[in-house]
Amino acid sequence: MTSPQELxxxxxxxxxxxxxxxxxxxESNRESDEQLAQELLSQLPENNQSIRIxxxxxxxxxxxxxxxxxxxxxxxxxxxxxxxxxDPSSPTTGGSILGDKTRMxxxxxxxxxxxxxxxxxxxxxxxxxxxxxxISLCEAAGYDVILVETVxxxxxxxxxxxxxxxFMVLMLPGAGDSLQGIKRGILEITDMLVINKxxxxxxxxxxRAKNEYENAFHLIHPKYSGIQVQIxxxxxxxxxxxxxxxxxxxxFMDLLKKSGVFSKNRIQQKLSWFKRLAEDEIIHLLWNQKDxxxxxxxxxxxxxxxxxxxVQAANELVIQFKKQLRSQV
Amino acid sequence: MTSPQELxxxxxxxxxxxxxxxxxxxESNRESDEQLAQELLSQLPENNQSIRIxxxxxxxxxxxxxxxxxxxxxxxxxxxxxxxxxDPSSPTTGGSILGDKTRMxxxxxxxxxxxxxxxxxxxxxxxxxxxxxxISLCEAAGYDVILVETVxxxxxxxxxxxxxxxFMVLMLPGAGDSLQGIKRGILEITDMLVINKxxxxxxxxxxRAKNEYENAFHLIHPKYSGIQVQIxxxxxxxxxxxxxxxxxxxxFMDLLKKSGVFSKNRIQQKLSWFKRLAEDEIIHLLWNQKDxxxxxxxxxxxxxxxxxxxVQAANELVIQFKKQLRSQV
Numbered sequence: 001m002t003s004p005q006e007l008x009x010x011x012x013x014x015x016x017x018x019x020x021x022x023x024x025x026x027e028s029n030r031e032s033d034e035q036l037a038q039e040l041l042s043q044l045p046e047n048n049q050s051i052r053i054x055x056x057x058x059x060x061x062x063x064x065x066x067x068x069x070x071x072x073x074x075x076x077x078x079x080x081x082x083x084x085x086x087d088p089s090s091p092t093t094g095g096s097i098l099g100d101k102t103r104m105x106x107x108x109x110x111x112x113x114x115x116x117x118x119x120x121x122x123x124x125x126x127x128x129x130x131x132x133x134x135i136s137l138c139e140a141a142g143y144d145v146i147l148v149e150t151v152x153x154x155x156x157x158x159x160x161x162x163x164x165x166x167f168m169v170l171m172l173p174g175a176g177d178s179l180q181g182i183k184r185g186i187l188e189i190t191d192m193l194v195i196n197k198x199x200x201x202x203x204x205x206x207x208r209a210k211n212e213y214e215n216a217f218h219l220i221h222p223k224y225s226g227i228q229v230q231i232x233x234x235x236x237x238x239x240x241x242x243x244x245x246x247x248x249x250x251x252f253m254d255l256l257k258k259s260g261v262f263s264k265n266r267i268q269q270k271l272s273w274f275k276r277l278a279e280d281e282i283i284h285l286l287w288n289q290k291d292x293x294x295x296x297x298x299x300x301x302x303x304x305x306x307x308x309x310x311v312q313a314a315n316e317l318v319i320q321f322k323k324q325l326r327s328q329v
Numbered sequence: 330m331t332s333p334q335e336l337x338x339x340x341x342x343x344x345x346x347x348x349x350x351x352x353x354x355x356e357s358n359r360e361s362d363e364q365l366a367q368e369l370l371s372q373l374p375e376n377n378q379s380i381r382i383x384x385x386x387x388x389x390x391x392x393x394x395x396x397x398x399x400x401x402x403x404x405x406x407x408x409x410x411x412x413x414x415x416d417p418s419s420p421t422t423g424g425s426i427l428g429d430k431t432r433m434x435x436x437x438x439x440x441x442x443x444x445x446x447x448x449x450x451x452x453x454x455x456x457x458x459x460x461x462x463x464i465s466l467c468e469a470a471g472y473d474v475i476l477v478e479t480v481x482x483x484x485x486x487x488x489x490x491x492x493x494x495x496f497m498v499l500m501l502p503g504a505g506d507s508l509q510g511i512k513r514g515i516l517e518i519t520d521m522l523v524i525n526k527x528x529x530x531x532x533x534x535x536x537r538a539k540n541e542y543e544n545a546f547h548l549i550h551p552k553y554s555g556i557q558v559q560i561x562x563x564x565x566x567x568x569x570x571x572x573x574x575x576x577x578x579x580x581f582m583d584l585l586k587k588s589g590v591f592s593k594n595r596i597q598q599k600l601s602w603f604k605r606l607a608e609d610e611i612i613h614l615l616w617n618q619k620d621x622x623x624x625x626x627x628x629x630x631x632x633x634x635x636x637x638x639x640v641q642a643a644n645e646l647v648i649q650f651k652k653q654l655r656s657q658v
Binding site: 038041042044046267270271273274277278279281282283285286299300303304306309310311312313314315317318321322325326 | 367370371373375596599600602603606607608610611612614615628629632633635638639640641642643644646647650651654
């Protein structure tokens with residue numbers, strides 16, 4: 001087993017296998033791995049030079065093709081790119097709804113690209129649980145641009161938007177229909193809107209959609225005062241407009257940095273991360289205290305046979321938990 | 330201030346003001362209220378005679394009109410009905426996206442109906458945080474049918490589906506388009522699908538949609554083996570098909586009860602509730618320990634000026650938390 005120290009060193013040297021290994025460690029639910037993951041994370045240097053872009057859009061909008069085109073374009077500018085896919089698996093089937101690297105073959109084959117799907121179990125609130133940590137790992141490994149892909153489902157958009165610098169939403173041409181399908185609130189967290197599949201017959205539709213979205217955004221309170229949401233059209237499959245998207249992203253980052261919002265956002269994101277990590281750890285302690293387990297199952301049994309209510313059971317568990325922590329410290 | 334004992338008694342006597350007061354108490358974030366809310370919840374009798382129906386659908390599908398029509402129909406059968414609206418407010422605006430009782434005027438005026446919107450702040454995971462508790466209160470107050478309305482946004486569908494007996498999804502006629510807009514996973518948690526606005530010109534479209542959905546459901550692994558998802562069409566505005574929807578719900582409950590799934594689900598729901606309550610309480614303790622507050626702000630400052638990482642801050646807070654609990658017990 002590689003030590004966290006060694007792993008951290010290897011990651012910073014750009015060792016891809018070490019990076020992959022570290023991510024697996026961080027995603028693991030095994031008690032011993034969690035300890036190691038903690039140590040590893042504490043050792044990572046911070047990298048504030050990277051940029052983080054969230055990419056969202058409903059299935060069928062062409063996210064994979066778009067990310068592949070954008071990723072290759074970024075590499076052509078001499079940069080290293082990391083693609084993380086946040087995948088809130090279906091709560092009932094538990095299955096991953098994203099494919100794997102075969103979705104982005106040409107990008108996956110590049111030395112300058114690192115692609116990693118993050119299937120998360122469908123527990124509420126568990127979406128993208130380890131994505132924030134994985135971003136840090138990729139940044140420590142020297143990736144300049146982190147693309148975080150999210151499927152257009154559930155809370156994941158909000159979570160991803162809260163950990164990136166620029167939240168990009170992909171849309172299909174044909175705004176009338178699309179506008180209906182947009183979830184309320186998504187436009188409010190959007191920094192850039194990209195209409196994909198603007199090719200062939202759909203070019204005209206895309207132009208019209210662009211106008212409609214521009215009108216729609218006029219009705220929305222801007223996310224950052226003085227910074228307008230940019231709306232672009234592209235064809236990922238024909239690689240048209242990809243450079244414009246990339247330049248618009250850089251321009252957006254520039255505006256953010258000049259206005260001071262960039263670093264303010266990053267600090268806010270760190271504070272939320274701190275909060276989430278502390279809560280995760282406490283909840284983990286609650287359910288995994290060694291001496292707690294039999295007490296928890298007896299409480300569960302009492303709830304099952306209705307001898308106590310869930311509220312009473314929770315109260316008892318919390319009291320017991322306090323006692324246990326006491327005996328440990 | 331009414332005592333929790335008195336409040337519980339009044340609720341069980343059917344005092345509507347006491348019920349409203351109790352819900353406000355439960356939704357309150359004030360420390361003193363939380364203590365009282367806990368006591369109140371511990372005192373409530375369990376009521377396993379009620380039925381709980383979740384109702385979901387995108388904005389524009391006619392949920393209010395449908396719920397009003399269904400609610401009035403249920404009352405006409407001699408039953409009392411409670412309507413709870415789960416409203417995951419937009420994280421950025423913080424505003425409630427649901428209207429109030431004026432949405433369901435005729436239902437709101439009925440003595441046998443109790444309508445309560447539950448605006449929740451847009452914190453991740455905070456959706457419908459108190460809805461489960463409110464269901465219990467309404468059941469203790471003798472409401473036979475609890476309708477839990479959710480807007481078609483975010484995780485709220487999954488949360489609501491996990492606290493009701495039957496999860497109903499409203500759709501618009503015009504299945505081709507609608508099918509596209511359906512979020513993956515929603516069909517998997519659907520127990521009944523109701524195509525609303527099947528009136529006038531749209532009747533034919535609704536019939537076609539019904540067929541298309543029937544085909545779609547054939548492709549999905551059934552939620553309960555031996556129980557088919559029922560697909561109905563209705564016009565809430567013309568009050569056509571509402572009785573069929575109600576009868577289908579009762580039939581569904583019957584099948585659930587006969588197969589033993591009903592009580593199994595209820596037990597599972599109680600166990601999840603127990604879990605969530607215990608976690609909430611622990612997290613509440615973490616952030617609200619009196620002596621913790623200044624320590625937390627100093628950690629936050631260190632994160633802000635980058636003298637420690639979020640991971641380190643979280644570790645320190647958890648260690649401090651353990652120590653504090655020790656000194657208290």
